[in-house]
Amino acid sequence: MRTLTFLLLTAATWAQPNCPVHGTVTDESTGKPVAAAKLLLIPQAVRPLPSLLTSSNPQGDFCFQQVDAGNYVLRAQRIGYLNHTYGQGLILDVQPGVELAPLAIKLTRRAILSGTAMDGDGEPVANAEVRVFRSLRAPDGSDPDEVDNQETDDRGTFRFADLKPGTYYLGVRGRNEADRDYNLPFLDADGKPRQEAYVENLSSTPIVLQAGKDVTGVLLTTRKVQLRxxxxxxxxxxxxxxxxxxxxxxxxxxxxxxxxxxxxxxxxxxxxxxxxxxxxxxxxxxxxxxxxxxxxxxxxTPDDTPVTHLNIPLQFLSEGSGPQYHPPAGGFTFLQRSDGEGGSGAQTNADGTLQFSNVVPGMYNLLVLWGDDDFYVKRILLGGRPVDGRKLDLRHGNPGAMQVVVASKSASITGQVKHDAVLSQAVTVLVVGEGTGIEERAVADQNGHFQLERVAPGKCRLFAVEGFHERGWSSEVATKLEAKSLAIELADGEKKQVELVLISAAEVSAVR
CATH class of the missing domain: 2.60.40.10 (Immunoglobulins)
Incomplete structure (x- = not known):
């Protein structure tokens, strides 16, 4: 009788209606329910809120009760499966007294990829770095994406347990710091080491991983090469x-x-x-x-190319009826190279002035650390001439003094991403300025609602991108997707409401 009572109570617990966040966990391959999966509801708020934990029942159903209003991210895990973040980080907006639509969590069975690195004499290679790549070379000719790496143990073995199903290429390189006389490049199928950029350490044979199906016994054969x-x-x-x-x-x-x-x-x-x-x-x-x-x-011996370094004084000017900007003494402002290769920093003097010294000619972006103050760069002047956008062209000699006009009363944007159903994957809203790249971003919730604060007034474009990845975005991609973006112009302190068209992950991939 006690057992029967327990079962009835358990069933009643899952049947009760007070479940603001609920859904079902299933196996992605078979569609069968997954029991005993752990689900963690993580608050995305400044004020501290506790994370909530629950588990799926034998039918795969789960329920979070007593959830405070706010934004959350949902994660799921189960032994034998890959860890899962719902919608790749989709924000769940929980409102008082409102029950979200049921969430479908599909877990992918874990597949093990393991093997051994051996040298040409059949001896195991210990402490070598085994790397896993998605491709031999990225489509744009850049370095391929490395998704994981680890060192071999003293037996030369390696084991990867957190790879998603897909096609991979393996590479191996020596890490014997005590004996720098030898390197261990990977041998291609014809027995010759590959020697082209990153590809010299990559297997020419793709390895296909399927959900729940281990690939074991992979043999990476290396040879010793005397270093110079x-x-x-x-x-x-x-x-x-x-x-x-x-x-x-x-x-x-x-x-x-x-x-x-x-x-x-x-x-x-x-x-x-x-x-x-x-x-x-x-x-x-x-x-x-x-x-x-x-x-x-x-x-x-150096050639006759003259060495040029730039010294650029900078002055901040305030504009508008709001608070005046006074750069903090000792604070830093940066010139960042547009190619990502470093830059130059300058520390503010006691009188509020600063100077960039020994700047190498090139293209730069200006980075000002505002702290919590509501300021933004309204325009930049070089040698008294206005700069187009925020990219600084310092390739043609000393441009003269730099003046940065600062204003308060930044703008804000709220809105919704149009979609046919409840979003199942994270959507990132990008604010792309004219000639400046991505200026601000925000993640929409499951209903497509988003909010952007402290946006610099002026002209910009808004993109709502599904499954956004920084590496896959560029000015060329933005240009090709302009037809699905929204061009707006913001005034000082304006609060604008907009509606955006969803750009799917497939559409982004198609124009990369």
């Missing part, structure tokens, strides 16, 4: 400098000693380009061949 070194001297350059080595697609910066000498070991046999750099400027190149052995006594 290069040494030499730089003459005729008094400024701080370094040499950049390009060896089989791999780049490394080598510092030059005060007497002009330099040394670098651990290089693979083959051609090496030695390039002298002063700051970010190239001052000369020399080709060296390490196929037959080491190279010593290499002399690098």
């Amino acid at each position: 070194h290069i040494s030499g001297k730089v003459t005729g350059v008094p400024d701080p400098h370094f040499v950049l080595l390009e060896n089989n697609g791999n780049s490394s910066a080598v510092p030059v000693n005060p007497d002009g000498s330099f040394f670098r070991g651990g290089l693979e046999p083959g051609p090496v380009t030695v390039e002298l750099r002063v700051g970010r400027q190239s001052r000369g190149k020399k080709e060296v061949d390490l196929t037959g052995g080491d190279a010593d006594g290499v002399v690098i």
